Amino acid sequence: MKKDFLKTTIIFLITIAIAYVMLNFIFLNKHGPKSKASGETIDVIYDPTSTTVEANKDFTVSIKIKPSVDVSLRGYYFKIPFDKTKINLKNIEYKVGVASADLGQTNSNLTTINQNGILELFGEVQNSTGQVIAVSVTGSELVKLTFTAVSVTGTSFQADAKFYITDLNGVITEAGITTVPKYDINGGGALITPGVSVTGTPTGSATTGNIKLNLKLKFQGINKKPADSQNSMVVKAKLKKQGTTNTVDGQGTFTADGNGIWSGTVGFNITDVGGKWLIFVKGPQHLQKKICDSAASETTGGTYKCADGNISLVVGDNSLNFSGITLLVGDLDQNGITDAVDIGLVKNNFGKKDTNILAKADLNRDGVVDTQDFSLILAALAVRTDEL
Ligand SMILES: [Ca+2]
Ligand SMILES: [Ca+2]
Structure with a gap:
């Protein structure tokens, strides 16, 4: 009796083991090729x-x-x-x-x-x-x-x-x-090498104050009026006086017109507005952009780059139209870099229309997360990080 019980137990365990291996095989077979993708x-x-x-x-x-x-x-x-x-x-x-x-x-x-x-x-x-x-x-x-x-x-x-x-x-x-x-x-010559990119992480907090920046901004992938539910975003901005190291943080709520140009106001408290300034702008799903010129422009979207601040400010209202440059989308979780987490936020939410998901992953602001949003992240992967 005891022997039979032992035999049955062993057969049972072997059956379980075989089933486990087979399930594992099926599982691995289904997902196997993806592991190849990491070493190419x-x-x-x-x-x-x-x-x-x-x-x-x-x-x-x-x-x-x-x-x-x-x-x-x-x-x-x-x-x-x-x-x-x-x-x-x-x-x-x-x-x-x-x-x-x-x-x-x-x-x-x-x-x-x-x-x-x-x-x-x-x-x-x-x-x-x-x-x-x-x-x-x-x-x-x-x-x-x-x-x-x-x-x-x-x-x-x-x-x-x-x-x-x-x-x-x-x-x-x-x-x-x-x-x-x-x-x-014709036999070759000296190489002209491309520039080096920058890395870092952003900061930002809300303030109101004596300096008001009335900004016009253009965000990548938004070329018309967004869906009503999506026509509002909080944009962070930082001011930095040329030649100094401190930045002053602010933020404001922006809305878009029929051409997808976003307008809003950001307030700052600054005691001495003299000198030349530069502005860092970061949208809620976007990489931070450094802007040095009041008439910043570019011929290819997303390529504007600058070194030294050259913007003059006055107490009160300052109107600055930055819609000539495109702010790249891609930092959905706002940690300063575009990576697999940001990509996953779009990819894992295809077809979703929930408000909290749209706020993160609807990059072109048309009211749904889909492959169009997926495409937009590609560009950010070439830039990767906030400009500092
Ligand atoms: Ca990120
Ligand atoms: Ca969308």
Whole structure:
């Protein structure tokens, strides 16, 4: 009897063990490939690998990528500084996805690109799963560029590249990059390197006071009047006098007009308004922007950058129209950085219309959380942090 009981128990335990292993297998099989997504790398290659060209002649170069495993590409970013005295850009063709609205430069920006000698490509695949880029020997073409050689003098450029891929759970991550080679024209020359980005965390609290800033602001992705329930946001602002280290905090409630331009007032208590000032502005779902000029403007959305404050203030009302620059969305939990938490807040709330969720995750303020909001975060991943 005792033996039989033991035998039954052992068979029972073995059955449980097998069931456990099988369930585990099914579970792992269902979710298995996502673990692959953490180790992938992407090589950037050019086709052709270099160019020899006569003065005043055009040449074309394709930017291709070779992922180490098949990836679902959701977006990509290239910043390419080039020597504008040696080459000029003539044509941009996005081969995968489309130029990201307000952010990815297109042929309509050629004058600016050639004036500055900097090209910023921002392509996005406009569905929530992305476009599969398979492993291949020759690589997959993302962008085709046509330049005109200004002279036969050798020159080179090197891209700063970022790639955003979607795993099976729909989570966007930044792919690792193994190589971004230098591109040589007529034997090559000195590289012009891109600038360095800043990091940090924001602060902010409410005040009212003797200085009132009547601000006009434009936030990324909002180009028309928001849904009624979404047409209000609290914006934080900080004032800093040029040459000093202290900042004064304020905040105000803003509403948008029919063109998606937001107006509101922020009050500050300041004893000495003399000198030149700079302003930090941070929307409730946005990265902080540093603004130094009362007529701040930019030709490509989100690219305005400044160093020293040059804004004069008076006691009482100060009207400042900053709607010429786009404030990037992406810091949904307001910790100063755009990361997986912010992305999750959008991704995990698709289709939601609850007030408390919309307040966090409805980035274009149309009253629903969907793939449009998802797309907007991509741009923030290229910037990542508050400006300080
Ligand atoms: Ca964040
Ligand atoms: Ca939305």
